[in-house]
Each structure stands twice: as C-alpha cells, then as structure tokens.
Amino acid sequence: MNGTIDLFTLIALIAAIVAIFKLRSVLGRRTSDDDARLEQRARRTAEEQRTAAAGASDKVVTLPRRDREDQVTEPVPSISGAEKEERIKGFAAGDETIGNGLMEISRADPNFDPEQFVSGAKRAYEMIVTAFAEGNLKTLRDLLNKDVYDGFASAIADRDSRGEQVDQSFVGISKADVLEAEVKGGKANITVRFVSQLISALRDKAGTVLTGDPTKVKDVTDIWTFSRDVSSARARQSPNWTLVSTQSPN
Numbered sequence: 319m320n321g322t323i324d325l326f327t328l329i330a331l332i333a334a335i336v337a338i339f340k341l342r343s344v345l346g347r348r349t350s351d352d353d354a355r356l357e358q359r360a361r362r363t364a365e366e367q368r369t370a371a372a373g374a375s376d377k378v379v380t381l382p383r384r385d386r387e388d389q390v391t392e393p394v395p396s397i398s399g400a401e402k403e404e405r406i407k408g409f410a411a412g413d414e415t416i417g418n419g420l421m422e423i424s425r426a427d428p429n430f431d432p433e434q435f436v437s438g439a440k441r442a443y444e445m446i447v448t449a450f451a452e453g454n455l456k457t458l459r460d461l462l463n464k465d466v467y468d469g470f471a472s473a474i475a476d477r478d479s480r481g482e483q484v485d486q487s488f489v490g491i492s493k494a495d496v497l498e499a500e501v502k503g504g505k506a507n508i509t510v511r512f513v514s515q516l517i518s519a520l521r522d523k524a525g526t527v528l529t530g531d532p533t534k535v536k537d538v539t540d541i542w543t544f545s546r547d548v549s550s551a552r553a554r555q556s557p558n559w560t561l562v563s564t565q566s567p568n
Contacts, residue, residue: 403421406421416499419500419501420499423501426506427548432496438559439494439508439510440491442461443494443512443540443542444514446561447486447488449461450474451518453477453478455471462562463545466563481523482522484521485521486518488514488516491513492513494512497510504548504550504553506547507562508544509542509563510541510544511567514537514539515535515536515537515538517531517535517536518532519531541564543561544559544560544561544562545562
C-alpha cells in the first residue's frame with residue numbers, strides 16, 4: 319500500500335473506533351433490567367437459605383427448653399422456688415415420688431420445665447417410631463444412645479435381609495405420662511409411657527401382609543426413658559435428650 323491509507327480503509331477504521339467507544343460506554347453500566355435481575359437473584363438465594371435452615375431445624379428435637387430465638391423474643395418469667403415447686407407438684411398430679419424426682423432435675427437445671435419436656439418427648443417419639451419403620455438410621459442415630467441405636471439398627475438389618483417392609487401411618491399420641499424422674503450420676507432420667515395410635519403392617523417381598531393390618535388403627539403402648547447430662551453448666555448448654563431405654567408394658 320506504499321505507506322498510504324485508501325479512503326475505504328480510513329472509513330472502516332473510523333467506524334471501528336466509534337463502535338469501540340459506544341461499546342465501552344455500555345459495558346459497566348447497569349440498567350434497570352440488570353437491577354431487577356440482581357434483586358430477584360438475591361431474593362431467591364435468601365429463600366433457599368431459609369428453606370435449608372428450616373429443613374435442618376426440623377431434624378433437631380429440643381425436649382426441655384425453648385430454642386434461643388424464643389427465649390429472646392419471649393422471656394420465661396422469673397418465678398420463686400415455691401411457685402416452681404407448686405407447678406411441678408401440680409404436674410405430678412399428687413404423685414410425690416414423681417414430683418420429688420422432677421424437683422431434683424429442676425434443681426440441677428433451673429431451665430427445666432416438665433411440660434416442655436413432655437411436649438418435646440412426644441415429638442421425639444413420633445420421629446423415632448417413623449424413622450424405625452422407614453429404616454432411617456441417620457435420624458435414629460441423632461436421637462438414640464449407642465445401645466438403643468444398635469438394637470434398632472440390628473432389627474432394621476434383619477428386616478432388610480428378609481426383604482420385608484413396614485407399611486405404617488402415624489395417627490397420633492393420646493397419652494404421654496411421666497412414670498419416673500431422677501438425677502443419677504449427673505444424668506437426668508425421665509421415663510414416659512406413651513399411648514399412640516398407628517396403622518401398621520409388615521409385608522414380605524411380594525407385598526403380602528405378614529403381621530398387622532394396613533386398614534386398622536391400633537393402640538400401641540411404649541415405655542421409654544430419656545436421659546440428659548446435667549452435671550455441669552457446660553453440659554446443660556445442650557438442651558437435647560436421648561432415648562436410653564425402651565420397654566413394653568407388663
């Protein structure tokens with residue numbers, strides 16, 4: 319080209335420079351559509367985080383205490399020792415042995431409330447019974463001590479080895495009565511008798527019912543003992559109880 323630039327090349331060069339300046343003026347500039355998309359993405363991320371947190375919290379059974387959020391927004395009113403004793407005696411319905419045991423736990427852990435405990439124990443009972451029927455070892459591991467967990471896991475393994483499945487629907491709990499309460503070796507122990515209603519049947523590989531009735535509601539009575547370490551302030555920071563013993567009524 320002998321060191322010269324022809325007219326068409328010059329026009330093309332000018333057009334390219336103009337295009338570059340226009341592109342740079344657009345890049346890095348956030349439009350209202352961009353703002354809307356970013357806001358929508360932020361809302362979606364926040365919702366996913368709330369859903370994940372709710373899912374995690376559903377797996378935690380806090381038997382005797384309210385969670386921290388409830389304690390902040392709805393403080394437990396301070397009551398005297400005499401008032402607390404009267405409330406516990408009323409809960410024990412005149413059973414002096416149970417009342418004394420609950421008072422012993424209350425002295426070891428001032429935040430203990432028997433009504434909240436029973437409410438949480440009922441939730442734990444439903445979760446454990448349902449998890450056992452489903453063979454959900456992860457849930458059982460979180461709620462049972464090692465000995466009870468090993469027994470449940472062994473029963474599930476035997477059931478699975480035969481190809482059997484439990485067809486179960488949990489209807490509800492009609493009664494949950496405290497039978498015993500004590501502090502022993504730094505551990506608070508409370509035994510509860512549950513009377514629940516289940517629709518349950520055990521099926522073989524082919525789906526044939528071996529035991530139970532998939533169409534009939536059955537009353538089931540279980541006696542379970544829950545335990546919690548109350549030996550120190552640090553131990554009492556954990557409000558969770560574990561199932562340490564199961565037995566059938568005589």
